[in-house]
Amino acid sequence: MGIGTDVIHGGQHPEERTGAVSVPIFQTSTYKQDAIGKHRGYEYARTQNPTREAWERCVCKLEGGTEAVAFSSGLGTTSAILKNLRAGDHVVAGDNMYGGTYRLFETIYRPLGLDFSYVDSTDPAKLRDAMTDRTKMVFIETPTNPMMNVTDIAAAAEIARAKGAFLVVDNTFLTPYFQKPLSLGAHAVMHSATKYLNGHADVVGGIVVTNDQSFAERIRYVQNAEGAVPGPMDCFLALRGVKTLAVRMPRHESNAKKIVELLVSHPKVEKVYYPGLEDHPGYAVARKQCTGFGGMVSFTLSDFGAVQAFATRTKIFTLAESLGGIESLLCHPASMTHASVPKEKRDAMGLTDSLLRLSVGIEDPEDLVEDIRQALSR
Numbered sequence: 001m002g003i004g005t006d007v008i009h010g011g012q013h014p015e016e017r018t019g020a021v022s023v024p025i026f027q028t029s030t031y032k033q034d035a036i037g038k039h040r041g042y043e044y045a046r047t048q049n050p051t052r053e054a055w056e057r058c059v060c061k062l063e064g065g066t067e068a069v070a071f072s073s074g075l076g077t078t079s080a081i082l083k084n085l086r087a088g089d090h091v092v093a094g095d096n097m098y099g100g101t102y103r104l105f106e107t108i109y110r111p112l113g114l115d116f117s118y119v120d121s122t123d124p125a126k127l128r129d130a131m132t133d134r135t136k137m138v139f140i141e142t143p144t145n146p147m148m149n150v151t152d153i154a155a156a157a158e159i160a161r162a163k164g165a166f167l168v169v170d171n172t173f174l175t176p177y178f179q180k181p182l183s184l185g186a187h188a189v190m191h192s193a194t195k196y197l198n199g200h201a202d203v204v205g206g207i208v209v210t211n212d213q214s215f216a217e218r219i220r221y222v223q224n225a226e227g228a229v230p231g232p233m234d235c236f237l238a239l240r241g242v243k244t245l246a247v248r249m250p251r252h253e254s255n256a257k258k259i260v261e262l263l264v265s266h267p268k269v270e271k272v273y274y275p276g277l278e279d280h281p282g283y284a285v286a287r288k289q290c291t292g293f294g295g296m297v298s299f300t301l302s303d304f305g306a307v308q309a310f311a312t313r314t315k316i317f318t319l320a321e322s323l324g325g326i327e328s329l330l331c332h333p334a335s336m337t338h339a340s341v342p343k344e345k346r347d348a349m350g351l352t353d354s355l356l357r358l359s360v361g362i363e364d365p366e367d368l369v370e371d372i373r374q375a376l377s378r
């Protein structure tokens with residue numbers, strides 16, 4: 001089946017008793033048991049919930065895994081993934097990731113005894129050099145938030161596997177519509193489902209998909225033992241949102257390309273970061289491993305003053321955290337999503353105060369282009 005069919009039908013079937021075509025919201029915390037020790041597969045809703053199971057099965061199908069486990073946020077998902085490690089273990093991570101991921105690593109897990117090295121994972125040699133005998137996990141985003149750096153997933157998988165380490169890819173930016181990390185050798189792929197998977201800016205959620213049996217068992221255990229589960233209503237909304245993924249993603253991308261066209265030719269724009277540009281350093285790798293470049297675009301203006309003025313002038317692009325919804329958003333990463341990353345580190349990777357990030361929505365492209373044009377020209 002194609003992904004346009006799988007997003008709608010994957011892991012779902014009409015409900016047995018009534019034939020309801022949409023998976024119902026099983027808004028219950030517990031289930032009647034028929035006798036002591038005799039239940040119908042459902043005991044308590046932290047452990048099992050049919051709406052959550054349908055959401056998990058659907059994303060599992062999309063990413064081509066054997067097991068998907070849902071959590072109440074993207075960071076909750078990353079945290080559960082790290083629970084597979086022990087004090088003393090070493091993680092090699094990309095040097096540009098969502099700021100909250102960096103904060104989680106540094107302020108929660110480092111004090112608990114995990115060790116992290118951050119490398120430019122776009123260079124396989126640097127990734128290889130960072131591996132030690134204690135490295136148990138490689139964690140990358142590609143393309144990265146917000147610098148749009150592209151890592152060769154197959155190369156990263158080979159490097160991780162050679163050391164017996166586990167490769168996790170954050171696929172939030174491209175989704176399985178454009179990129180399938182498991183098929184390129186990753187052990188697990190995770191999402192902030194808050195973003196494109198749900199796609200409507202009305203749910204916070206996360207999910208991880210794997211085809212590694214022992215990891216699947218462990219992460220399912222963590223889901224129940226720690227309990228950071230998404231509620232049934234959120235699972236229903238995410239399941240409804242993902243049904244249009246195959247319609248939304250090409251539109252996000254074609255709109256983004258039109259914005260990029262304007263930005264690269266505009267005299268006030270200094271640099272544009274979009275992996276679909278032929279002079280982007282990750283272009284060749286992106287073409288090899290993705291079927292598209294997505295709807296996220298970053299760019300710089302001359303200075304913070306210009307950025308501040310731009311952010312007050314857009315009429316459709318809304319200044320807000322988050323990304324991946326149908327509506328276009330504008331973000332200033334240095335003060336918003338990546339404020340928890342130290343300034344020297346931000347500046348070193350190009351994440352300066354003059355950088356803006358656009359999450360290009362699916363509105364009419366002419367209106368979006370005009371919005372950016374007028375905000376730049378005033």
Ligand SMILES: Cc1ncc(COP(=O)(O)O)c(C=O)c1O
Nearest residue numbers: 073074075098145172192194205
């Ligand atoms: C790439 C990426 N990964 C993970 C997260 C964390 O997800 P959540 O906000 O759902 O916890 C985000 C949030 O912006 C993100 O952009």
